[in-house]
Amino acid sequence: SNALHLYLNPGANVLENIGIHRFMNWNKTVFTDSGGFQIIRDFNLKVTNKGPMFKINKTNHFFTPEKCTQTQNQIGSDVAMVLDDCPSYESSYETVAHSLKRTIEWANRCKNTHKNTKQLIFGIIQGGVFPDLRKTCVEELLKIGFDGYAVGGLTIGEPKEEMFRTLNYTIPLIPKNKPRYMMGLGSPGDILESISLGVDVFDSAFPTRNARHRTAITTNGNFEITKKKYADDFSPVDEKCICCTCKNYTKAYIHHLFKEKELLGMRLLSIHNLFFILNMMRNARKAIRNNEFDEFKKDFMEKYYG
Structure with missing residues (x-):
């Protein structure tokens, strides 16, 4: 599920009373994405280090890392994702490096805000297609410490060869005892290739x-x-x-x-x-x-x- 969409409707307060599992009658694992990608792609007005500001139905919303994490705590998913800053594939090295600092800062704030002891929280690795930035991001996220690690910022328009090259470099940096999650990958062949590289978890709208x-x-x-x-x-x-x-x-x-x-x-x-x-x-x-x-x-x- 997507935390941003659930925050907007039916609202985190509604879900807090019953939990996402009972709400949709699903007794298996539920992940909630932070909604950061949707904010930046679809709704963004302004992104600062404090968080993204976006507008829906003439109403401004300020979705800080703290707000994002609190919302996922209320939703009651099994796995919450940190709020990350996802630059476009065409972004320059300097833009991606600047965005990466924000992603790491937001990840730290999300971890400090996370209070639901029944819920895991995963960090998201950004850095575009630049190996040194990916390595830096993994190192900084490991210092913060998360229950699992997701590879973000891929499957957003880059050539498939570039995606697999970046994935092949990034996955070995993640400890083997932590779940490795490839975000947004859903085609059968690509999933099996990624499993070969060591990926454990996938999500995608590909089937629907x-x-x-x-x-x-x-x-x-x-x-x-x-x-x-x-x-x-x-x-x-x-x-x-x-x-x-x-x-x-x-x-x-x-x-x-x-x-x-x-x-x-x-x-x-x-x-x-x-x-x-x-x-x-x-x-x-x-x-x-x-x-x-x-x-x-x-x-x-x-x-x-x-």
């Missing part, structure tokens, strides 16, 4: 975003359900999938729903795409336990990219 844009994620690659050839295809989205969408509905029916602009089409495809990613991760964990991950990844990639 693709569903909204008519795209199914399957064992044999992605396809667009609205193509004419699926209008009379009465097979499931993925023959090898056992999600409720694939067990109960056909490509033809979902094709029809999209053509009629029925929201159910997006929902059914979202259910399938989410199940596919979750099942892939389940199989990846099993392969790691059995020391078979390289074989699993090779087999998956050959089928997926065909």
Whole structure:
């Protein structure tokens, strides 16, 4: 979940009374992102060392690191994220270095404000695509001390080669006994490559975003359900999938729903795409336990990219 969105609606005070798990009837792990990326990308009016100021519905909001952390404490997620400053990919070295100082200062303030003993708090590593800045950020965050560490500031428009180069440099700097979280990465192939580099945790809107844009994620690659050839295809989205969408509905029916602009089409495809990613991760964990991950990844990639 996103702390900024929940802060705006329904409000942290509402969630404090019941907790995020009961609020959405989900008894498994919940992460809350700080919302810093959304503030800077979508709402930003002004960012200072004190925190970002943004405007929504003609109302100004000052979302300081303290406010961000208190909000996540109230929400009651299992893992809270610090507020970070995420510069764009095109930013100069000097801009990223200046932003990095702010990220470290905000991380320290978030840690000092964090009071929910039932909630973990993760630091976020920034530094753009500059190895020395990434190294500095990791070193400073380790001094503060967090329950886990996330790699931020990637998957924001940089070439994929640049992303993996930066990730390959950054991940070994994080202690092996701490969870390593890659933010914003969701495509199946990229996830498996990142697992090979030592990443443990991922988040992304990739499955649902693709569903909204008519795209199914399957064992044999992605396809667009609205193509004419699926209008009379009465097979499931993925023959090898056992999600409720694939067990109960056909490509033809979902094709029809999209053509009629029925929201159910997006929902059914979202259910399938989410199940596919979750099942892939389940199989990846099993392969790691059995020391078979390289074989699993090779087999998956050959089928997926065909």
